[in-house]
Amino acid sequence: MADRGPDPARDAAETEDDRRVYIFDSTLRDGGQTQGIDFSAADKEAIAREMDRVGFDYVEGGWPGANPTDDAFFANPPRLKRAKFTAFGMTRRAGRSAANDPGLTAIVSAGTDAVCIVGKTWDFHADIALGVGLDENVAMIRDSIVHARTKVGEVLFDAEHFFDGYKANPEFALACLQAAFEAGARWIVLCDTNGGTLPDEVERIVTEVAAHIPGSRLGIHCHDDTGNAVANTLAAVRAGARQVQGTLNGLGERCGNANLISVIPSLVLKMGYTTGISATDMTQLTHLSRMLDERLNRQPDRGAPYVGESAFAHKGGLHVSAVEKDPRSYEHIAPELVGNRRHIVVSDQAGRSNILARFREIGLDIDASDPKVAQLVETVKSREYDGYAYDGAEASFELLAHRAMGDVPDYFRCNSFRVIDERRWNARRELITLSEATVKMTVADADYMSVAEGNGPVNALDAALRKVLTPIYPNLADIHLVDYKVRILTPQAGTGAVTRVMIESADDHGDHWSTVGVSTNIIDASYKALRDSIIYRLYRDDVGAAQAAQ
Numbered sequence: 001m002a003d004r005g006p007d008p009a010r011d012a013a014e015t016e017d018d019r020r021v022y023i024f025d026s027t028l029r030d031g032g033q034t035q036g037i038d039f040s041a042a043d044k045e046a047i048a049r050e051m052d053r054v055g056f057d058y059v060e061g062g063w064p065g066a067n068p069t070d071d072a073f074f075a076n077p078p079r080l081k082r083a084k085f086t087a088f089g090m091t092r093r094a095g096r097s098a099a100n101d102p103g104l105t106a107i108v109s110a111g112t113d114a115v116c117i118v119g120k121t122w123d124f125h126a127d128i129a130l131g132v133g134l135d136e137n138v139a140m141i142r143d144s145i146v147h148a149r150t151k152v153g154e155v156l157f158d159a160e161h162f163f164d165g166y167k168a169n170p171e172f173a174l175a176c177l178q179a180a181f182e183a184g185a186r187w188i189v190l191c192d193t194n195g196g197t198l199p200d201e202v203e204r205i206v207t208e209v210a211a212h213i214p215g216s217r218l219g220i221h222c223h224d225d226t227g228n229a230v231a232n233t234l235a236a237v238r239a240g241a242r243q244v245q246g247t248l249n250g251l252g253e254r255c256g257n258a259n260l261i262s263v264i265p266s267l268v269l270k271m272g273y274t275t276g277i278s279a280t281d282m283t284q285l286t287h288l289s290r291m292l293d294e295r296l297n298r299q300p301d302r303g304a305p306y307v308g309e310s311a312f313a314h315k316g317g318l319h320v321s322a323v324e325k326d327p328r329s330y331e332h333i334a335p336e337l338v339g340n341r342r343h344i345v346v347s348d349q350a351g352r353s354n355i356l357a358r359f360r361e362i363g364l365d366i367d368a369s370d371p372k373v374a375q376l377v378e379t380v381k382s383r384e385y386d387g388y389a390y391d392g393a394e395a396s397f398e399l400l401a402h403r404a405m406g407d408v409p410d411y412f413r414c415n416s417f418r419v420i421d422e423r424r425w426n427a428r429r430e431l432i433t434l435s436e437a438t439v440k441m442t443v444a445d446a447d448y449m450s451v452a453e454g455n456g457p458v459n460a461l462d463a464a465l466r467k468v469l470t471p472i473y474p475n476l477a478d479i480h481l482v483d484y485k486v487r488i489l490t491p492q493a494g495t496g497a498v499t500r501v502m503i504e505s506a507d508d509h510g511d512h513w514s515t516v517g518v519s520t521n522i523i524d525a526s527y528k529a530l531r532d533s534i535i536y537r538l539y540r541d542d543v544g545a546a547q548a549a550q
Contacts (some may be wrong), residue, residue, distance in 0.1 A: 289304065
């Protein structure tokens with residue numbers, strides 16, 4: 001095995017480009033294969049935008065033509081500023097030319113910045129799964145990449161089951177890679193598709209492959225079936241690979257994929273590599289991880305490395321004393337580097353720096369000694385204890401912060417609302433359900449009452465609120481609800497459980513924002529999230545409450 005340990009002479013000779021590792025995220029495809037997860041097109045768009053904001057190099061959107069969700073997503077793709085939006089698909093089929101293969105045509109016509117084409121590199125699969133000769137399998141790879149390069153700016157090749165294939169027949173596996181390389185693939189990605197390879201094997205094999213194909217063209221894609229996906233990914237980089245593929249929070253089929261939330265800080269903070277993610281971007285990793293879980297209605301893993309609630313938690317006794325004297329005793333990095341915070345269980349003093357960091361993100365410049373900061377810290381803690389979660393509801397947090405500063409106008413007041421649901425047979429003997437909402441409101445000292453119907457109680461309540469507010473605040477006319485999620489926070493309480501509602505809203509300009517409401521009454525929780533959504537739009541547009549009097 002080649003020695004890739006510390007070597008001052010070698011390290012000094014390496015240029016900055018030699019140390020650059022590219023981050024390729026496949027959450028929107030691989031993550032969608034996780035049991036219990038079903039992305040909507042709106043989910044995909046929101047997650048892609050967050051990854052782009054953090055600075056990922058590639059965001060793979062899925063497989064065009066594979067299902068209606070992916071078709072809808074690629075029909076209206078997100079506008080990414082930093083990442084290359086990528087489509088995924090497979091090589092041409094045997095017996096077809098690349099130009100006349102419908103599957104290949106779908107991915108090269110998706111209008112993306114790059115395409116990632118997967119092909120077999122294990123002789124067993126070529127024989128059994130595809131039923132083609134080894135030479136034809138190599139030709140399928142070569143032809144597909146040559147054709148794709150005439151249609152798309154950048155082509156990647158995912159070498160499926162590469163490590164099993166290399167161990168079984170290294171000549172054939174390398175021939176597949178060489179065909180992709182000579183055809184012009186920017187990245188040749190070595191896939192541990194069944195997750196059965198161990199770190200020492202990965203490092204040895206990638207080192208051997210790098211003797212044939214430059215490491216600057218090699219990527220690594222690991223599954224976690226032995227719990228080694230992150231370790232395997234880091235081992236491949238040590239051996240020369242310069243692109244890593246994985247998913248947020250390690251989502252993926254079976255045991256998941258390499259967790260990029262762990263891989264990225266390990267590469268940068270532990271191993272000294274660089275990525276497109278700056279030090280400032282790195283502080284968003286905790287938010288990104290928790291945002292994904294909130295989006296998917298999953299409970300975040302408290303013990304997740306780097307970003308979990310317990311990752312820097314210390315309970316009373318010797319640990320706390322040691323941490324207070326020197327955090328390095330029990331903290332391998334400063335938690336702030338990844339956007340997390342220290343949590344002293346017996347006497348929680350954390351929170352102020354986190355709140356101030358969030359202030360800076362939303363453009364609030366305030367003195368750390370201002371008593372309003374301490375008050376807001378306590379308010380956030382109290383609300384989170386009650387069930388609020390602001391990592392997935394940035395708009396609600398921004399309003400909470402601005403309210404604490406006293407600069408959110410009193411746009412309207414809902415004095416009362418009533419929602420009635422009816423389930424009955426109509427005259428055509430069809431079973432129908434109807435919802436009707438009545439709201440009584442005050443806007444600029446004028447009282448209003450409105451009644452509206454909807455296809456559900458939340459839709460009816462939204463319609464009733466808009467009936468009053470849109471004529472007064474015309475900029476609300478283009479708001480539409482993109483997503484609505486409910487989480488039961490106290491399942492032991494049965495039908496009386498505390499409920500958290502997350503609402504995502506958007507406007508015709510393509511802006512999105514998320515809000516949260518919590519209550520033991522699901523309609524009340526929904527109203528709180530709806531109210532924040534409306535107020536956030538008014539506040540963001542700098543609409544003064546006095547406009548209501550006009």
